[in-house]
Amino acid sequence: KAEFHNLQELRHSPSLVTKVFIQRDYSEGTMCRFQAKFPSELDNRIERTLLEETVKTLNSYYAEAEKIGGQSYLEGCLACATAYIIFLCMETRYEKVLRKISGFIQEQNEKIYAPRGLLLTDPIERGMRVLEISVFEDRGSGGSSPSSTMSSGSSAR
């Protein structure tokens, strides 16, 4: 059908070009912080402020997770008192914040990064060592059909 053809031509398959890594900022010790330095590879892909904002927010989440305060005391005491059985039922505060972070990253990806052909990976998947940003490029028109790439891929395997 004509309209389907139209739509197909419109579709381009982006491909992963490179990954940019934002490293941890250890200047304040081993607490989890990421460098707010803007990587130069992303200069023409995303506005500086957007990324910095994301990283700052992430850092604040991690700071909140690692904060020592009333709740962490309570958690520790409760855990001790119940001979750590409480860990079987309850989710620790850090885990809760991690879930929040993961939701935040998902949201950021959908709204800001995916439209720019970027993708953030949750640092927890990298052991909280780096914040990985996958950079995608539009590889061309419908000519670079998936079939061709797939066949080349399979032959290369």
Add this chain to the structure above:
Amino acid sequence: MVSWMGSGIVGGGGDWTLLLMFMNILMCVFVFRCPWLAVTICPAVPPCCAVLFLFVLANFTMATFMDAGVLPVASEDEDKDDEFRAPLYKNVNVKGVQVRMKWCASCHFYRPPRCSHCSICDHCVEDFDHHCPWVNNCIGRRNYRYFFLFLLSLTFHMIGVFTFGLIYVLHHMDELWKLHCTVTLVVISISGLFLIPVLGLTGFHLYLVSRGRTTNEQVTGKFQGGVNPFTRGCCNNLEHLVCSPISPKYTARPCRKAVIHIQPPFLRPEIERQMPVKVRGNGIQSLQNKVSTKTVKLSDIKQPKTPPPLPPKPDHGLLKSQVALLKTSDQQGSNKGPDLHSESKGSPVRCSQQASLPVQPSLQTSAASSSLQLNSLPLNSRSLTLKHTSRSGSKSQLPAMHADNLESSPLPGILSSSSLLANHNTSSSSISYDNVIPADPQAMAQRGAPPVSYPHHFMTLGTDGNLQRSHPRTYSPVFMGISRQSPHLRDLIPPDMTPPLSAAARYDNFSKAIMASIHERRELEERERMLRRQVRTQALFSPDMGIYDIPSRRSLPPDNIRPPGSRGPTPPAYGSREFLMSTGVLGYNIRTSPLSSSSSLTHGPKTSSSPLQNSSSSLQSRGRSSSPAYYPPERPAPGFPSSTSTLPRFSSSSSSSAPLYASYANTKRSSLPYSGEGKDSVTLGALK
């Protein structure tokens, strides 16, 4: 529940079973004395002892089974940054003190400060303390607290057992050779005997905590002369030890797969005026140009954290408002901000305005599933007009007035329906158009120009292809793997890659396409690298391409087959990773992978890796293939190795454990603090 189970169980029981048995026996015997103790001394004695013993057991269990903070091995992509010539050390400034981060050959990253590689368990552990043979587990960031509390409580427990046993015996001096007294004597002698090293170890760790050091740092003498940047003062250190939140497990996390659509054309920041113009039609083309100029607004628009006022401003131009959509992305909260899925949906709809019929049902489904909230896109979303009147959205703020202005008959319907579309609460599927009101609705309608910058045509198209899809999360099968499991891309490429036939089939194969393209790219890169290498070797023997490379990760010149000990014509550059690896290679578990030729990501020819492999296999061969799947779950499989250097530590026989323990205790006792007793630290299994 099992989330905190660590590697303590792996490796054949180890010494902890012995310890446990021993303690149980002690307690059982002790229990028999409790009635007398309760009567003679205080009724509170048995309950206190029981609680203490329970505490000891609990902490012991946690120390044994809890993951110490194992860092997962880095994916291949990370390593790419660290090229051939990358240094072995990287300096980082921690609170004004220069700390060296060493490249871990097994895990393929620069070890964070305080992180160390445990050769017994063959993984890097965060805040590594030591590898404890008694619990048969690494002690690191996550379980140091439990280990410390175990030591403390065990000390008190043993002191208690010893004291009360002694009291009992002293009270029954006349019956000393009777059974009950003899047994008690045995118990107190055993507990007294073991109390001394335990007490010593506890004291040592108390000292470490007060100084804010780990055992590893103490034994290697890292901060002997200098300042320890990781200490926070004695009291704060104790506070952190006991009260800090438990950090999360990095390995074996439940992976939530979320679908993210990445569809060109991509937005570019204002720096780059040239927007990738994909011509879809004349009408669109012109609008695209307009869009490109208007993207200036992108950076201007602030991103407040609070939800925006929803009703779009009528005076905004379509493009600006479209652009604003992108910006309101983080004004989320409950308000589903402009999600580009929806926006993209608008554009393809526009594109196909001439023949929107087939699009309609898809739009309906997609709109339904994604809860479009169009303000007034002059979408030929007559499709959209159709069925969604029933959905009174929570955010129906659309200017229906604009709908009236629009000429095309379907458009008013669209707008009203769009206004009625409710937002789903699914975070990943929410779509809402805010502020998308064309300044000139008529013009827009006539041009039928879509908001070109929105890349998510795909979603609509996906639903086009699969009209039945109404599940918000399955707009299209694309990127399921990529969004969350990028290192596994290679593994995820399905073996059968038939060319897609229909639109639907194409979309279904999209993920494969993406993965295939990634794979292809990697192949290309690898080939390029190989070519480069070959050129280099032929031209001149680069100093960095030494024979000392770790075969799995660094390429070797194809004709370089020399025994590892000998020097090539040009040795590796001093200070380069390869050079230092060659000297430090004995301490590492080398990923011996001669078969890395099978991996598409290896850096070079592997033929010459065999000599190295032979040598390294004599060291600490794990026989692990350099398959791309580095995730720890498959690492325990090789299990405990044939590593000769770790053998003494590793035995599960009690006889060897005792001398080990004794040796540890001895070394500890001989100098407190240590200075440079690196050799003894081997027993701790921590050091390299």
